[in-house]
Amino acid sequence: MTVVTEAQPESPRPLHGGQISVEVARAHGVETMFTLSGGHVFSLYDGAVKADPPMPILDVRHEQTAVFAAEATAKLTRKPGLAVLTAGPGITNGVSAVTTAHFNGSPVVVLGGRAADSNWGKGALQELDHPPLLAPVTKHSATVHTTATLAADLDGAFALADAPHRGPVFLDLSLEAAFDVDAKPLPTVGARKAVVPDPEALAKIGDLLARAAKPVLVLGSDVWMDGAETAAVAFAEETGVPVITNGMGRGILPRGHRQLVTRARSAAFGGADLVIVVGTPLDFRLGYGLFGGRDGNPLAPVVHLVDSPEQISSHVGLAASAAGDLAAAFEGIAESWRKGAKSGAYADWLTALQDKASAAIAADRDLLTSASDPIHPARVYGELLPRLADDAVVIGDGGDFVSFAGRFVEPGRAGCWLDPGPYGCLGTGLGYAIAARLARPTSQVVLMFGDGAAGFSLMDVDTLVRHGLPVVMVMGNNACWGLEKHPMQALYGYDVAADLNPDARYDKVVEALGGGGEFVTDPGQIGPALDRAFASGLPYLVNIATDQTIAYPRSTTGL
Numbered sequence: 021m022t023v024v025t026e027a028q029p030e031s032p033r034p035l036h037g038g039q040i041s042v043e044v045a046r047a048h049g050v051e052t053m054f055t056l057s058g059g060h061v062f063s064l065y066d067g068a069v070k071a072d073p074p075m076p077i078l079d080v081r082h083e084q085t086a087v088f089a090a091e092a093t094a095k096l097t098r099k100p101g102l103a104v105l106t107a108g109p110g111i112t113n114g115v116s117a118v119t120t121a122h123f124n125g126s127p128v129v130v131l132g133g134r135a136a137d138s139n140w141g142k143g144a145l146q147e148l149d150h151p152p153l154l155a156p157v158t159k160h161s162a163t164v165h166t167t168a169t170l171a172a173d174l175d176g177a178f179a180l181a182d183a184p185h186r187g188p189v190f191l192d193l194s195l196e197a198a199f200d201v202d203a204k205p206l207p208t209v210g211a212r213k214a215v216v217p218d219p220e221a222l223a224k225i226g227d228l229l230a231r232a233a234k235p236v237l238v239l240g241s242d243v244w245m246d247g248a249e250t251a252a253v254a255f256a257e258e259t260g261v262p263v264i265t266n267g268m269g270r271g272i273l274p275r276g277h278r279q280l281v282t283r284a285r286s287a288a289f290g291g292a293d294l295v296i297v298v299g300t301p302l303d304f305r306l307g308y309g310l311f312g313g314r315d316g317n318p319l320a321p322v323v324h325l326v327d328s329p330e331q332i333s334s335h336v337g338l339a340a341s342a343a344g345d346l347a348a349a350f351e352g353i354a355e356s357w358r359k360g361a362k363s364g365a366y367a368d369w370l371t372a373l374q375d376k377a378s379a380a381i382a383a384d385r386d387l388l389t390s391a392s393d394p395i396h397p398a399r400v401y402g403e404l405l406p407r408l409a410d411d412a413v414v415i416g417d418g419g420d421f422v423s424f425a426g427r428f429v430e431p432g433r434a435g436c437w438l439d440p441g442p443y444g445c446l447g448t449g450l451g452y453a454i455a456a457r458l459a460r461p462t463s464q465v466v467l468m469f470g471d472g473a474a475g476f477s478l479m480d481v482d483t484l485v486r487h488g489l490p491v492v493m494v495m496g497n498n499a500c501w502g503l504e505k506h507p508m509q510a511l512y513g514y515d516v517a518a519d520l521n522p523d524a525r526y527d528k529v530v531e532a533l534g535g536g537g538e539f540v541t542d543p544g545q546i547g548p549a550l551d552r553a554f555a556s557g558l559p560y561l562v563n564i565a566t567d568q569t570i571a572y573p574r575s576t577t578g579l
Contacts, residue, residue: 032205037167037198038063040206041131042071044171047209048178049099050129052076052458054086054451058106060133060146063198078454078487081479083110087117088451088477091126091188092438095268096413096459098245100127100181107133108146111192115153116445121188122157123443124267125242127181129174130154132192137165154190161190167202175207183212184327186245215328217344219352224340225296225323226356229259232294234369236311240300241267241441242327248346249434252298255350259357260366261296262288262373266305267441271431274410282430284376290314291369294339298325299346302333303442309336325349384428394567395543397421397496401428403546404466404494407554411463412436413456417449417477418470419503421496423572425468436463447476449493450483457489464492464554471497471520478529484559485534492553493561495526498568506571527563535559 035043041064042053053068053075055061068075080086083105090101105111111132121128135144151161159180164173170193177189229235237259243252249272256263256273262281263273273280281288289295295311302309302324312320321339324332329343342349388402401424408414410432416422416439431437438456440448449469456465474495484491499522508515527537536558540549546564553560 032203034201034203036063036067036201037170037193038065038067039070040067040167040171040202041174041193042067042075043206044174044178045102045129046071046075047206048175048182049097050075050102052078052093053102053104054078054080054089054093055104056080056083056086056106056110058110058133060107060135060195061104061131061198064104064131078458078483080451080454080483082477083113084117084447085451085454085477085480085483087114087121087128087130088448089455090128090130091117091121091124092448092452092455093459094121094126094128095124095245095438096435096455098247100129100178101455103128103130105130105132106146107135107150107192108148110146111148111150112153115157116447117451118154118188118190119157120440120443120445120448124441125186125245126188127186128188129177129181130188130190132190133198134163134192134194136195138196150192151190157188158190159187164191164193164197167197167200168204170197170202171204171206175209179212184215184246185242185331214345214348215343217342217349217352221340221342222349222352223356225325225342226353227360228294228321228323228339229261229296229353229357230360233365234292235261235294235296235366236288236292237261237263238295238297238300238306239263239265239269239272240298241269242299243272243346244268244434246299246327246346248299248350251347251350255354258354259361260364260370262366262370264288266300267439268435268437269299270437271434274432275430278374279370280430281370281373281377283380284373287376288373291317292320293317294323295320296323296325298349299327301331301442302336305442309333388428391543392567393543395541395546395564397424397498397566397570398428399543400494400496400546400564400566401425403550405429407550408432408466409464411460413438413460413463413465415439415449415452415456415465415467416469417446417452417467418473418496419501420572421470421498421502421566422468422473424496446473449473450477450480453491453493454480454483454487454489457484457491467491467493469493469495470502471495471499471524471526472501474526478526479533481530481533481535481559481561489559490557491559492550493530493559494550495561495563496566497524497526497563498566498570499524500568502568502571522565525563527561530559530561535561537561537563540564
């Protein structure tokens with residue numbers, strides 16, 4: 021007689037807290053751990069090394085770079101990024117970067133080390149209660165005290181970070197939680213369900229658009245983060261509405277698209293009779309939501325479309341608003357718009373803005389080709405633009421010099437522009453560049469930064485070198501804090517604390533760290549220097565001395 025027995029389910033294998041952390045992170049799409057070595061988090065490194073396959077560990081020279089790299093990874097891949105910071109100063113060093121992720125709505129999970137619960141209150145090394153520090157700039161900030169709850173806590177952290185409105189989540193792990201062993205089954209990661217916006221609100225917005233004569237559509241970062249870029253293009257092209265982009269909305273309508281009128285921004289916002297803002301806050305970058313009013317016309321009605329209800333603007337009166345899946349929002353508005361749409365209703369308005377945009381671009385030619393000595397910062401972009409591929413990832417980290425980048429550099433594709441966002445934190449550059457090189461291994465990665473901004477992160481060129489990550493870095497070196505120097509002179513007639521060393525050879529620093537670089541003072545040598553940088557296969561800095569007297573012509577400082 022044959023006895024058949026049913027196979028018993030395999031018992032979960034015992035895992036220590038670091039192994040659990042890596043397994044859960046990988047289940048949520050994490051591919052790289054960004055960190056700076058610290059004893060409180062050794063178990064997470066062990067978990068990464070012993071995973072099958074191992075999870076790459078990318079170690080940096082400052083903790084803020086680890087978080088910036090995790091944030092940029094989240095932006096570029098639209099999956100959660102992971103940063104692991106050791107206790108005490110490791111975590112406090114990362115706070116500005118966590119805050120940047122908070123303002124940018126970037127899904128980042130930051131795991132911190134923590135002194136042992138068994139020694140708490142006795143004065144252990146780097147004993148600090150971190151969660152209260154991180155609470156104001158995260159979606160959730162808490163301590164995990166035991167390995168028994170770690171998997172569930174981590175699963176919840178990643179799910180929360182990735183749920184609209186996206187943002188950072190912080191957990192610190194006591195030594196017990198990080199190093200002890202548990203054998204519970206790991207949670208199963210489910211698909212996130214999209215929230216459908218209110219159909220009545222979408223119908224109202226579609227009706228407003230159908231009745232408008234001079235509408236403008238603004239596409240912001242969350243259009244990209246929500247995966248709504250294809251729906252946004254379809255909506256724009258069907259309606260024929262003029263489009264302005266900001267943040268990671270840049271490139272959704274690629275450079276040269278007939279409806280992209282960002283260079284006519286002032287005329288578009290000043291003359292609009294309806295502005296539909298999608299996926300970005302009504303902050304200082306958009307005049308706090310006040311549009312229209314030009315030539316005696318009234319202020320324009322404003323519509324705000326966001327990915328979650330708490331993002332709807334409350335400081336300005338809105339004609340309508342809706343929250344939820346942004347692709348569904350575009351489709352719902354278009355369905356309503358068709359009922360009252362008139363063919364070519366916005367054609368004259370679009371043509372007028374196209375003409376203004378073309379005139380602005382034509383007016384830039386003299387700046388982009390300027391032979392002035394000292395070098396006009398615009399000349400740098402005049403040399404760079406023809407050398408950029410459509411899929412180049414361009415990163416901005418700076419003040420005036422990077423403002424010129426925002427004016428001249430129009431991405432060829434969506435997901436190819438990175439800047440610090442509304443928090444305006446300098447020092448993002450090297451972390452963003454690290455992430456971009458990993459996420460887009462075959463694309464050009466170009467970091468534009470000022471000499472001031474470079475001081476926050478330049479040591480992480482060592483990280484690029486150690487990990488074999490070639491990046492072209494272009495510095496506009498005006499030997500000052502230009503964004504502060506010129507306004508202070510306008511206010512007081514003098515400036516203080518605004519000058520830097522005009523002879524600083526930042527390129528030599530890069531060379532000393534194992535990269536390449538050169539110093540350029542002749543505008544005719546910018547192009548050849550860029551060619552050498554792109555061909556080098558190294559982290560390469562083109563350090564360009566620019567005219568300190570040139571201030572970017574801005575209408576607001578955001579103050």
